[in-house]
Amino acid sequence: MQENNFTVRVGVAALALLGLVTALYFGRALLLPLVIALMLATVFWPIVQHLHQHWHLPRVLAGALVLLAFVALVVSFALWALTAIQQLVQELPQTYEQQVRVYEIIRRNVQAISPEFAEHILPPHVEDSIFFKHFDQFVKTQTDNLPFYLRTTVENVVLVLFLVLFLLLEGEMLIQRFGQIFGPLTEQHAQAAIKALHEMALAVRSYIVWRSLINAGMAVFLGLFFAQLGLRQGWTWAILAGILTFVPYIGPIIAGVPPAIEAFISPGFGPATVVVVTYLVVLLVEGYIIFPLVIGRNVQLNATTVLLACMFWWVVWGEVGLFLAVPLMAGVRAICLHVPGWEAWGNLMGMDPTAPSWVRKLAARLFPTWRALHGLTIEQDQEAIIPSAESAQQRSARQALGPKDASLPAETAVSRSLPKTGELADSA
Known part of the structure; x- marks a missing residue:
């Protein structure tokens, strides 16, 4: 009986998914x-x-x-x-x-x-x-x-x-x-639905705003670099790169082709190599340092989710779907994280911070609001800044125990070094 119910649920879910895809396409x-x-x-x-x-x-x-x-x-x-x-x-x-x-x-x-x-x-x-x-x-x-x-x-x-x-x-x-729709506004279900809607809007807004600012800064830098290199359409290629970077993976690759071709035709192989290498360095810095730092953890999506989202929305909505894929999935993930029973799906689409640890430590020290953006508590932030440091009390307790218990965890060493309740009574 349970197997039949499971089969029915899977069939209903598959039909619902097929109906959703058909509705989105047509x-x-x-x-x-x-x-x-x-x-x-x-x-x-x-x-x-x-x-x-x-x-x-x-x-x-x-x-x-x-x-x-x-x-x-x-x-x-x-x-x-x-x-x-x-x-x-x-x-x-x-x-x-x-x-x-x-x-x-x-x-x-x-x-x-x-x-x-x-x-x-x-x-x-x-x-x-x-x-x-x-x-x-x-x-x-x-x-x-x-x-x-x-x-x-x-x-x-x-x-x-x-x-x-x-x-x-x-x-x-x-x-x-x-x-x-989910009940009176004073009830828990209605408030949870409104909260999920606000979180979805925040995730979409955070991605669009920060993605736009980063792309604009990258376009300005590339425009100045291409103009200094002597490309006649340098600013055109730079702004094209800023636009196409909204499309993950595919967009930056396409945007890097025109400046490389122009540099290859006019100056030669050497300047074209400089263009390609500099462009790749800019993409690496933007993708692995700047973007993960400014985007909160609730907006970050893992590479598999992004790639599958691009494929799905490209099939459904064409080229425009490629530009909308990431903000749409960021909104979907925000909803999953705030709907009871769907948290696992939101966690499946997320990812751990990709910025280097020293960059995250520096950002946590310089910008206190960065902790709230990434959902870190004070304890997590301190652990991120000093991940394996022991306090002075822990070090002194480990030294007092001697080499025999040197391999014990710091908390155990502190507890063993403290006097017992009976010892305190005897000394009194």
């Missing part, structure tokens, strides 16, 4: 703008609350001001992107002679590294190159499709902005109504 036209709007609303919510409570602005005006600032930022970036794309297209070889000249430069540089590889991939006659035949057609196709991409993007942006405005205006009411 409902992406509706769900994608809603999910993006929810994420933006969680980011803008503290700003709107501050303007409403401390500056006494009406919530409508506060939300409108925040959205206007965001629209101005998006429009400025869009104008810059269009200018950069136009300049990049103009710098591409237009005539047949220019294309042949660029092909010969690439082939000569590749031959200097590996002649056999150049012979197989880049034949001597440019007409025999498959890449050369299809490159011009690829650029023309993408250029012709650009107006369609722009129109679709503008329509989705307008829809998302209206959704964000409504969420900012009615956020408090929606949160209360969400809690009432």
